[in-house]
Amino acid sequence: MMHRGNRQKCRNTPFPEYVKYIHRKRLFLVSLIVICLISFFASISLGAVTIPFNSVLRSLFGFGDMPQFQNIITNIRLPNALAALIAGGGLAISGAVMQSVLRNPLGSPFTLGISQAGAFGAAVAIMFMGAGVMQSTQVGAVTVLNPLITIGFAFLMCMVSAIIIILIARFHSTGPEVMVLCGVALGSVFSAGTMFLQYFADDVQLAAIVFWSFGDVGRAGWPEVIIMAVAVVSGTLFFILNRWNYNAIETGDETARGLGVRVDLVRILGMIVASLITATIVSFLGIIAFVGLISPHMVRRFIGDDYRFVIPASFLCGSALLMVSDIAARLMLKPHVLPVAVLTSFIGGPLFIYLLLSKRVK
Amino acid sequence: MLDVKNISVSYRKGELILKNLSFSVGKGNILVLLGPNGAGKTTLLRSINAILKPQKGVVEVENSNVLQMPASQIAKKLGYVAQRNTAGNMSLFDAVLLGRKPHVGLRATANDFARVSNTLQQLGLGDMTMRNINQLSGGELQKVCIARAFVQEPRIFLLDEPTSNLDLKNQMDILHTIRRIVKENSLAAVITMHNLNLAFRFADDILLLNKGHIVAQGSIESITPQILSEVYGVQVEMIRHKGHLAIIPV
Numbered sequence: 001m002m003h004r005g006n007r008q009k010c011r012n013t014p015f016p017e018y019v020k021y022i023h024r025k026r027l028f029l030v031s032l033i034v035i036c037l038i039s040f041f042a043s044i045s046l047g048a049v050t051i052p053f054n055s056v057l058r059s060l061f062g063f064g065d066m067p068q069f070q071n072i073i074t075n076i077r078l079p080n081a082l083a084a085l086i087a088g089g090g091l092a093i094s095g096a097v098m099q100s101v102l103r104n105p106l107g108s109p110f111t112l113g114i115s116q117a118g119a120f121g122a123a124v125a126i127m128f129m130g131a132g133v134m135q136s137t138q139v140g141a142v143t144v145l146n147p148l149i150t151i152g153f154a155f156l157m158c159m160v161s162a163i164i165i166i167l168i169a170r171f172h173s174t175g176p177e178v179m180v181l182c183g184v185a186l187g188s189v190f191s192a193g194t195m196f197l198q199y200f201a202d203d204v205q206l207a208a209i210v211f212w213s214f215g216d217v218g219r220a221g222w223p224e225v226i227i228m229a230v231a232v233v234s235g236t237l238f239f240i241l242n243r244w245n246y247n248a249i250e251t252g253d254e255t256a257r258g259l260g261v262r263v264d265l266v267r268i269l270g271m272i273v274a275s276l277i278t279a280t281i282v283s284f285l286g287i288i289a290f291v292g293l294i295s296p297h298m299v300r301r302f303i304g305d306d307y308r309f310v311i312p313a314s315f316l317c318g319s320a321l322l323m324v325s326d327i328a329a330r331l332m333l334k335p336h337v338l339p340v341a342v343l344t345s346f347i348g349g350p351l352f353i354y355l356l357l358s359k360r361v362k
Numbered sequence: 363m364l365d366v367k368n369i370s371v372s373y374r375k376g377e378l379i380l381k382n383l384s385f386s387v388g389k390g391n392i393l394v395l396l397g398p399n400g401a402g403k404t405t406l407l408r409s410i411n412a413i414l415k416p417q418k419g420v421v422e423v424e425n426s427n428v429l430q431m432p433a434s435q436i437a438k439k440l441g442y443v444a445q446r447n448t449a450g451n452m453s454l455f456d457a458v459l460l461g462r463k464p465h466v467g468l469r470a471t472a473n474d475f476a477r478v479s480n481t482l483q484q485l486g487l488g489d490m491t492m493r494n495i496n497q498l499s500g501g502e503l504q505k506v507c508i509a510r511a512f513v514q515e516p517r518i519f520l521l522d523e524p525t526s527n528l529d530l531k532n533q534m535d536i537l538h539t540i541r542r543i544v545k546e547n548s549l550a551a552v553i554t555m556h557n558l559n560l561a562f563r564f565a566d567d568i569l570l571l572n573k574g575h576i577v578a579q580g581s582i583e584s585i586t587p588q589i590l591s592e593v594y595g596v597q598v599e600m601i602r603h604k605g606h607l608a609i610i611p612v
Contacts, residue, residue, distance in 0.1 A: 015455065015475055015476075015478075015491065017491060017492050018453075018455045018475070018479075018491060018492070021453060021455075021492055244460070244463050244466065247450075247452070247456075247460055248460055248463060250448070250450035250451075250452065251447065251448055251449075251450055251457065251460065252444065252446070252448035254408075254413065254442075254444035254446070255442075255443075255444050255447060255507070255510075257411075257413045257433070257442075258411060258413065258437065258440075258441070258442030258443070258444065258511075258520075259437050259460060259463045259464060259510075259514070260432075260433045260434040260435075260436060260437030260438075260463065260464045261433065261463070300451065304451045304452050304453070304456075304494065305450050305451040305452050306452050306453075306456055
């Protein structure tokens, strides 16, 4: 129901329909916030050990009376839930911005090969630059000791992939499908690079790299969560500040330039920031496919291409999607925990095919 | 109001597309650019707007060289409507609101919304403000693009074939509206057109381009049928009907 103040505003304004239209979009955002909150608390509550909701709330607000729950929440569930929230949101806004600046509905860190490039860069840093150590145990197969070197290498490789995509988009008027096929090709090259590393790895290293390459939010501890939060929050603010530029680009490069948008600069900076977010997430969590592609498309169905709303809504949708997938991954084969990337790919693959065949992509 | 001085433009291979062009447009005047396909009309509009950087020359709007201004400042001086426009997936109101981009800080204000609302009413788009622009006809989309340029509040309009997708009534409506806004607010407009009759009906001055050169410029009376025949390669006659010049190919 519309608030009384809003109703009054609708009556007084010369554009009441527009005010209602904006209220509907805000309502959509509020719904996503509610879904995110529920998913967040469920993500802390559910798993191999089920923690009652009231214990979760008490612990989070510092009134926890059961040390074993407090311990699980502080050291495992809370960082996991925050990692899913931040990584899901980060991948989703990266996808949304890539779709805008490349004017390609199939743009996302995974479909353009940027995630695979980041994983290769991080693997090089861990194997050869002493940025991490590997063990054969399942929990924490790779420990990132020097996050700056790892992110730096992942970012470098992400940028190689992103620059190739930008050049293809700039100098060849390719359709969305061609660009994604180029992304598939780049993804294959970088996956081959990772396989090359695996070939020369010893048994322990091999097991560790294979396990590490499955995207999983469960391996994030507090230091990783904090670094990801800094990258994703800064990137989100940057994207929000550019929301009018992305809206202008939706109307075509020529029109955007006429509106004072430095299209090439917006495009390149957008790809750099999206790649940096992707690199940070991939360095710590591995490759998590499809969240960056699907989330923006899901929200566009409800609120159109208006980036004032697409950016925050994609963030919330990506967060909720990854948190729910993570919960499902924990509960499906309880007490074993599946890497969340397995589930996102299961859901994302069919949705991706649907998007390819649907009218919106043409 | 607009002074273009010695503009030369070339694309990558060094061949000049526009060769040392100079002209002026006064306050409250509409200059129509005419010429056959490939004459350089669109290139000229794009270089006035600094979308295409000229190799040499100066473009002054009210004595300030726009080629040395940042893009956001240029957008406050010059409102550009491109020949080809893409419909995004947004409401008509939002599409026009984008025209306020050069003026908007962190978020649009009530003044921005009111200006959009008034412009939509003026252009007869008031009944379809919430329609998605990818459901509009080509003509309606053209009107939306012109409305966007209006809310930009520029000093000079640069309109690249603004009536190309419109039926006769809408062509007349749009050109009347452009003329009224230009005259009432002491602005100026540079418009490229292919319809010679409408050009002569609404222009204050004509600039005739061919192969990057100015063939003729001046008031509509100064353009002769011989010059038009030479430039277009088709024999034409001019007759005066109810005070307006009409061009007839023969």
